Amino acid sequence: AQSVTQLDSQVPVFEEAPVELRCNYSSSVSVYLFWYVQYPNQGLQLLLKYLSGSTLVESINGFEAEFNKSQTSFHLRKPSVHISDTAEYFCAVSDRRNTDKLIFGTGTRLQVFP
């Protein structure tokens, strides 16, 4: 079985500041890792994912996440946030053998202030 921990329920930052949203997971099998973003009144959208290969993955809007197997982490980072990045961010994992079942963290609300 897998589990996901997002320790920070809320992260307030000022615009143009760097941010890191933490995600740790536990699993007895190999996993795929995901970050989803949910903007107000919208469904979850895939932000980025790690399947294999390079442990550093990037999104088209400047976010990046690094898979760290030894620390079982997949933290999300952005060097300079915008007001428009305000949203709920969910980390998720799935068993590589069963990608239908996503296990989600409790989410982190990123609030960017001007």
Added chain:
Amino acid sequence: GAVVSQHPSWVICKSGTSVKIECRSLDFQATTMFWYRQFPKQSLMLMATSNEGSKATYEQGVEKDKFLINHASLTLSTLTVTSAHPEDSSFYICSARLAGGGELFFGEGSRLTVL
């Protein structure tokens, strides 16, 4: 990207009544749809996997007679909460996968409040 829409986005009902929530894939066909439930300050929990034309597969601990799922077409799955009680109040979210596999697309969620 592909769009998944849920209806209604929020609903209030009396205890003992049944409520139906629809999940539609608007611009693609989805052989598989998934239903999740999210309680306040908790993570999304998979309730069931809905396959077009066959019975849904429920996760352990989810009552299939309580949460009826119907996936009658490649673009529509419905979740009916039967004889709803206040403890069923939650945020229900669906997702759909493109036929042939690939990325999951999520609906915007439906908030159910049972009085």
